[in-house]
Amino acid sequence: MTVETSLQTAEKPLGRDELARLVARDIKPGSFVNLGIGQPTLVSNYLQPEQDITLHTENGMLGMGPEATGDQIDGDLINAGKIPVTELPGASYFHHADSFAMMRGGHLDICVLGAFQVSAAGDLANWHTGAPDAIPAVGGAMDLATGAKDVFVMMTLLTREGASKLVDTCTYPLTGVGCVTRVYTDMAVFLTGPNGVQVRETFGCTFEELQALVPVPLMPVAPEAAPAVEP
């Protein structure tokens, strides 16, 4: 398969911060965004003031600011990861049912989540390893996966053992069905949806090398889906 010119590449795989920077750049100005616990939280470090992004935390706040430090720390002001955060001007507080109604009602533009696996159809597995002795814990993952207009996943493409986390069918228990719209990995950015998996960018590998690693058919991105901004 010939790689079309719209497919962008970088010389080497992206680190976690570079990936977070890339996700941050792709968020449209004025968006309302929920950043999941862990790697997705890094995205907040790269959001620019001129983007005017409003962060939601599902424990009851819009307009969440950066992590609190020193005297800013207030036990009554935490994020979904239970980390003390700050309040930006124009913030608002609400109870849990109102907060999840906001998420579940489709009002958040984007949520960014980590994942164990994403399927070609956009199924997400990120809450449970399925190990028989594991204590299950789901939190807001299923609501986030199902409720946001766009669900972006951030993950390494391969497990430590070298297996692709982008899979034909998830083997881990699902978080949501057909919900993921983009997958940001260290080696490539994938667009998932009813038309199959498109590759928007590769990092440190060619399209053909990428296809050899991933057990689902890949297509180069359709030109209209290419990023508007140069990386």
Added chain:
Amino acid sequence: MTVETSLQTAEKPLGRDELARLVARDIKPGSFVNLGIGQPTLVSNYLQPEQDITLHTENGMLGMGPEATGDQIDGDLINAGKIPVTELPGASYFHHADSFAMMRGGHLDICVLGAFQVSAAGDLANWHTGAPDAIPAVGGAMDLATGAKDVFVMMTLLTREGASKLVDTCTYPLTGVGCVTRVYTDMAVFLTGPNGVQVRETFGCTFEELQALVPVPLMPVAPEAAPAVEP
């Protein structure tokens, strides 16, 4: 049938204000109450400060005060009948879904409603004459009938034509099924429920005279259901 001693009587039928006074007296201290449009609104005139009754209006307020007059009139502060009212200390405002959740969730102790008909089983008909050319309008009647812990009806016992409004089966379209617990009329107070219709008090008629007017079997009140306070 012999009338038991617990059945109270008065010499003549009660007027609207006397009936409102009786209903007001029967409301337990500390109750949260919704008074329907029309005759039930009169009850508020007879509530005593020491009863500490909190009035709910379904358009979004607890702690409603008396009708507004003169300079008190504020277009943003109205009751469910769209009449300007006042705010008492300790009031609160909420939106329509929260206000009806309060009612529908069983949190109001009593709602007082008018009626076209009440059946022996406590079915209520108070919103629609059923006339083929009538424009139907229901408002909050069905929510009030279904949601409050106790539904008291205030009405004249007889229509202008002399027919009993306490009936075996409602012929008007229903508002709610089995929801009415007491019926306050000019001629008697009835307790309705699964055990049939009990007469608590008569006004200007004997139990036997009352029974002759009402097409459902009546029982004198069981002693434990008699009013705690002398009228």
Added chain:
Amino acid sequence: MLNFMDTVEEAVAGIQDGSTVMIGGFGNAGQPFELIDALMDCGAKELTVVNNNAGQGDQGLALLIKEGRVRKMICSFPRQSDSWHFDAKYKAGEIELELVPQGNLAERIRAAGAGIGGFFTPTGYGTILAEGKETRIIDGRGQVFETPIHADVALIKALKADGKGNLVYRKTARNFGPIMAAAAKHTVVQVSEIVPVGGLDPENVVTPGIYVNSIVKVA
């Protein structure tokens, strides 16, 4: 995306023929009179309107109905002493009516904003308003299945907005505003005052700005 508009005409410009439009207010309290007038002027027709009532007197929603711009009303209490324009259209068979108990109306609007696919409620069970609807007995009580009411546009009135679109209301004028703002794809708000970002206490915001698209100050 939030926009501050200079005129009510701009604020309602996106409303198209066939739209479902929620209009806030209960009685005169919270009614966005100026936005309704602008909707009248913008010419959109074949509207489905969601409001507690069906217009009063010769103004606002009543005028929209009189001019034949409303195909269907979803409301709880259309019949009032001064609802003559609705009454006439209804009796002439020129307007469709979906009559909804007021609490079901509020809960169905809330459900749309909250992403609920439908719910069971005891309200209306055993009445003609439940005819044709799915019912079931839950915990010994008959209940009726009710579905969300979504809208293309909501026109509401608030007291103040801040620069982020956060809203506060005044007394019983709050009524349907917060739930309609969440249930519509596009929410237009008329306010008495616009304050800077930071001008509203985050504890007291009633409608977060995420639910608001267009704001216009009405003197």
Added chain:
Amino acid sequence: MLNFMDTVEEAVAGIQDGSTVMIGGFGNAGQPFELIDALMDCGAKELTVVNNNAGQGDQGLALLIKEGRVRKMICSFPRQSDSWHFDAKYKAGEIELELVPQGNLAERIRAAGAGIGGFFTPTGYGTILAEGKETRIIDGRGQVFETPIHADVALIKALKADGKGNLVYRKTARNFGPIMAAAAKHTVVQVSEIVPVGGLDPENVVTPGIYVNSIVKVA
């Protein structure tokens, strides 16, 4: 009926063996620590506890679990780095777990307070947490039927109460308080401050006093 209590012991005295108890809080924010300690001291057992988590460290809810007083947990996120008492009981088969997505937990609690018999939601559709539950396709989306969670008692924390039992909260400590207060037959609130009737702005009351039964000030 509203009562102001002098001590947390009095405030929780009515909690009986076998009760379903909702406990507010998300992390430490909004956790009614003193009321949980009093629940520990009152001796009630065979409890069903509704909380977002299943206890942390060696205090509060974790201690109740350790002492075998909790028969069943209904929560969204039991597994944490310091949830060792729950972990041990769970692995020993000595505690039942009903795992609920956090948004379903909140919505089910809200449904109980609002008199909703059940609702359909897309959350959890196609996952193992929907196994055995009724599903249907609504507007092209798979949805799961979820039922209300009622409680005998709610233990919550607020910032201030007025003499009518109206409550305001502080920042993200608001979390589950307002919906649990409405979902329980009996709601017990610990507050930092009690103000006279009229001391809270009616526009800013978050939990109206109708949902509150017992209030105790905790220093």
